[in-house]
Amino acid sequence: MSVIEVPFDPEEINDPTTLRAIIEIDRGPRPEAFAPPQHAGSYGVVLWGQRNLHHLWGAGCAKSDDTLRAAAVLRVLEHRQKDTKLFVHTKGLLGQLVHVSRSKGLKADLKTPFDGFEFLKPIQEARDRGEWGLVPFKARVEEPEGYHRAVRSAKSGLRVALKMLPIISTIAAQHKDPFNFIAATDNDTDPDGLMSRLEAAHG
Numbered sequence: 085m086s087v088i089e090v091p092f093d094p095e096e097i098n099d100p101t102t103l104r105a106i107i108e109i110d111r112g113p114r115p116e117a118f119a120p121p122q123h124a125g126s127y128g129v130v131l132w133g134q135r136n137l138h139h140l141w142g143a144g145c146a147k148s149d150d151t152l153r154a155a156a157v158l159r160v161l162e163h164r165q166k167d168t169k170l171f172v173h174t175k176g177l178l179g180q181l182v183h184v185s186r187s188k189g190l191k192a193d194l195k196t197p198f199d200g201f202e203f204l205k206p207i208q209e210a211r212d213r214g215e216w217g218l219v220p221f222k223a224r225v226e227e228p229e230g231y232h233r234a235v236r237s238a239k240s241g242l243r244v245a246l247k248m249l250p251i252i253s254t255i256a257a258q259h260k261d262p263f264n265f266i267a268a269t270d271n272d273t274d275p276d277g278l279m280s281r282l283e284a285a286h287g
Contacts, residue, residue, distance in 0.1 A: 100135065103163065112124035144265045145256065
């Protein structure tokens with residue numbers, strides 16, 4: 085099925101055998117000199133099928149856009165029921181999945197850590213097991229119907245990611261990879277209460 089022909093019709097929403105998702109990401113400004121090195125970003129997802137229509141987002145930091153996309157796929161996989169077909173429409177990601185399939189956590193020089201490995205490797209392995217299929221599309225020329233909903237969700241996530249920046253070093257220290265992590269989602273916008281404490285301190 086052509087990515088341009090993806091409709092949001094009741095038949096697809098109610099289909100118990102197939103789940104479909106559109107992913108988009110958003111980015112804050114690149115870190116300036118002497119600022120913490122984390123690059124704020126978010127993902128947004130519109131997910132339909134299995135008698136549901138969901139709008140999801142995640143907020144955090146990542147060195148690459150594909151790491152954010154991989155984090156979104158991981159989140160979507162949580163919604164997939166056993167034996168349900170899952171098709172993910174997104175830009176990018178394909179090249180990184182090829183590279184990560186040959187990697188054990190390091191780049192080709194066997195010294196440099198593979199950025200976003202903890203997000204990319206699980207989705208690559210799930211794809212190899214046939215748990216989901218990738219449907220790539222190009223910006224501005226192949227954006228599927230419903231794409232604007234994923235954009236709106238990503239912007240919601242980015243607003244949260246940007247609010248984290250004053251305490252980003254504290255948040256980053258809680259994650260295995262301090263440069264690639266999702267710290268909040270639409271399900272849990274302030275998981276450790278850090279944002280609430282920051283807002284209270286600034287009264």
